[in-house]
């Protein structure tokens with residue numbers, strides 16, 4: 556039995572939320588209030604989120620709290636007009652939610668490869684794919700979906716911002732809306748200091764348990780366009796024409812409402828929103844802690860021929876630390892994952908590119924090799940733990956364990 560068995564005592568988990576007394580008190584306050592579903596906490600959360608991001612963006616923003624980032628993507632894409640027969644352009648290198656939200660609206664998805672030495676979508680490939688679709692061709696020379704290019708969904712992978720100038724330019728040229736998948740990117744900034752999620756028509760954040768700030772489950776849709784947020788608000792609660800909290804607590808007739816649209820049930824309950832509000836206040840403190848861990852990893856791993864540290868920028872949210880193995884170690888990535896787990900290090904792989912998923916392979920006739928950069932990155936990446944509560948000793952243990960793989964010594968010791 557190894558000293559640190561998988562998921563056993565002594566294991567450093569891949570992720571652990573940073574939850575303290577303030578979050579506990581906030582939940583208790585809601586539990587004791589007699590109102591557990593959506594009301595003032597969710598409303599305050601969305602207002603505080605919009606204010607903070609709006610201040611950073613230098614422009615007023617509107618926000619709608621939702622039950623998940625996935626739900627937020629679904630509603631933002633709907634509000635941007637994505638419909639059956641349209642195509643959403645989505646990076647191949649992302650989580651299922653980015654593409655699934657579009658397919659659930661009856662639209663098609665065209666995948667776009669990563670840029671060289673990057674986890675982010677390649678803007679030349681984006682332009683090429685949009686042009687082919689606009690000319691009435693299939694998305695790729697080898698086939699794939701056809702239809703009107705309607706929305707592009709750049710993903711700020713791991714908290715690193717896409718080149719939004721280039722994305723927006725291509726979107727404008729082909730009449731596409733831009734929905735930023737900012738699930739990993741709160742708070743993240745472009746090279747010129749603009750906050751991720753504020754540069755397209757809408758930005759969607761996730762507060763899933765492993766994210767940079769969390770409410771357990773939850774999400775936020777943000778936009779400069781108040782009408783778009785009004786549509787998201789309408790759709791998140793059955794298409795009912797008045798906010799849910801007014802229906803129960805407002806001064807007007809409490810029982811009367813009208814359904815003006817078929818909608819969903821994507822509201823964020825107050826118990827979760829109350830956690831999110833505390834985490835929002837702590838966002839910079841948590842970012843600082845992740846940055847410190849990333850700096851230690853960078854110092855330890857850069858210059859080691861077997862390893863490539865993740866590309867980074869000053870505005871990176873450092874949600875993930877995706878370390879890439881170089882040949883010949885890259886060929887045994889899965890073995891390295893198992894070895895790290897056996898040494899008691901919780902690791903993950905972000906992401907399995909979507910063109911490798913059975914559903915999309917079948918739907919679009921895709922095969923291995925179709926998105927070579929995404930595939931190459933996937934084949935050699937290991938995400939290391941980078942959660943704010945990690946101690947120096949734990950960070951050191953992760954570094955030592957990686958060095959056991961490379962046969963080297965931790966140069967920081």
Ligand SMILES: Cc1ncc(COP(=O)(O)O)c(C=O)c1O
Nearest residue numbers: 623624625650652738761762763
């Ligand atoms: C890139 C990306 N987009 C969207 C989501 C969906 O967020 P949620 O889990 O809040 O639905 C995730 C979740 O992991 C993600 O990684």
